[in-house]
Amino acid sequence: MAILDVQGVCKDFGGLRALNQVNLQVREGSVHAIIGPNGAGKSTLLNCFVGRLKPDTGSVTFNGKSLLGINPHEINQAGVARVFQTPEIFADLSLIENVKIPAFAKRDGAFRLDLWSRTDSHAEVRDHAEAVLEDVGLADKRHMHAGSLSRGDKRRLELAMCLVQDPKLLLLDEPTAGMSRADTNATIDLLQRIGERGITKIVIEHDMTVVFTLAHTISVMAQGAVIAEGEPEAIKGNPRVQEAYLGGAHL
Ligand SMILES: Nc1ncnc2c1ncn2[C@@H]1O[C@H](COP(=O)(O)OP(=O)(O)OP(=O)(O)O)[C@@H](O)[C@H]1O
Numbered sequence: 001m002a003i004l005d006v007q008g009v010c011k012d013f014g015g016l017r018a019l020n021q022v023n024l025q026v027r028e029g030s031v032h033a034i035i036g037p038n039g040a041g042k043s044t045l046l047n048c049f050v051g052r053l054k055p056d057t058g059s060v061t062f063n064g065k066s067l068l069g070i071n072p073h074e075i076n077q078a079g080v081a082r083v084f085q086t087p088e089i090f091a092d093l094s095l096i097e098n099v100k101i102p103a104f105a106k107r108d109g110a111f112r113l114d115l116w117s118r119t120d121s122h123a124e125v126r127d128h129a130e131a132v133l134e135d136v137g138l139a140d141k142r143h144m145h146a147g148s149l150s151r152g153d154k155r156r157l158e159l160a161m162c163l164v165q166d167p168k169l170l171l172l173d174e175p176t177a178g179m180s181r182a183d184t185n186a187t188i189d190l191l192q193r194i195g196e197r198g199i200t201k202i203v204i205e206h207d208m209t210v211v212f213t214l215a216h217t218i219s220v221m222a223q224g225a226v227i228a229e230g231e232p233e234a235i236k237g238n239p240r241v242q243e244a245y246l247g248g249a250h251l
Pocket residue numbers: 013016018036037038039040041042043044045
């Protein structure tokens with residue numbers, strides 16, 4: 001069953017058609033990778049899922065409910081979380097505080113002025129936040145300032161900030177961009193581990209090792225359109241993909 005169903009989505013920026021009749025069905029519990037050359041429209045598509053952009057035409061349905069016309073906060077409440085290319089964290093706060101904020105926002109529906117005064121009295125939120133930091137391998141650093149973390153650890157922290165909300169759908173925009181091979185491999189392991197929880201994931205990624213290790217299904221975009229979709233082995237051998245994606249090189 002498709003947890004996310006995208007039909008006929010178009011998006012223009014002035015004279016540029018960034019998305020051209022995009023159809024996409026993401027199966028519940030799967031890892032669905034979206035690949036394609038720079039400028040293919042991948043991030044624009046993701047932005048249409050989280051309310052940052054509104055498609056000109058088409059529909060985006062999550063769990064049977066339209067995501068169009070509702071604000072990013074409500075989409076998040078519905079169970080869609082996103083990890084950005086550049087981590088969006090609170091640099092001056094500790095890791096545990098960073099993770100508690102989305103935990104409270106998820107529980108209470110919005111930020112509250114009495115957020116901090118309530119923090120210590122809500123042990124279950126703290127315990128959940130600590131468990132998630134443990135999951136992503138950051139438990140030892142939980143009292144450090146987030147701004148002092150390495151790039152790889154900042155991305156792990158942002159992932160923890162998403163996981164603490166118990167999302168149904170996790171959107172990962174280039175989760176290993178700029179990482180060393182060792183950090184990339186650690187991220188693959190981590191995403192495989194959280195995969196066991198059954199969270200559906202959409203991953204935009206240029207690193208083919210990450211894509212072919214994690215993905216159950218791959219959609220290939222070029223010039224705003226999905227030009228191929230299928231299981232990794234089928235995509236690898238698809239001549240149209242070779243041509244459009246890498247100018248004839250082999251994936
Ligand atoms: N806000 C915007 N205003 C105008 N043009 C935009 C805007 N956002 C994206 N574009 C253009 O839309 C096209 C698709 O961009 P998009 O960022 O979605 O591609 P992408 O596949 O994510 O690329 P990359 O892999 O480099 O991140 C590009 O030509 C880009 O320049």
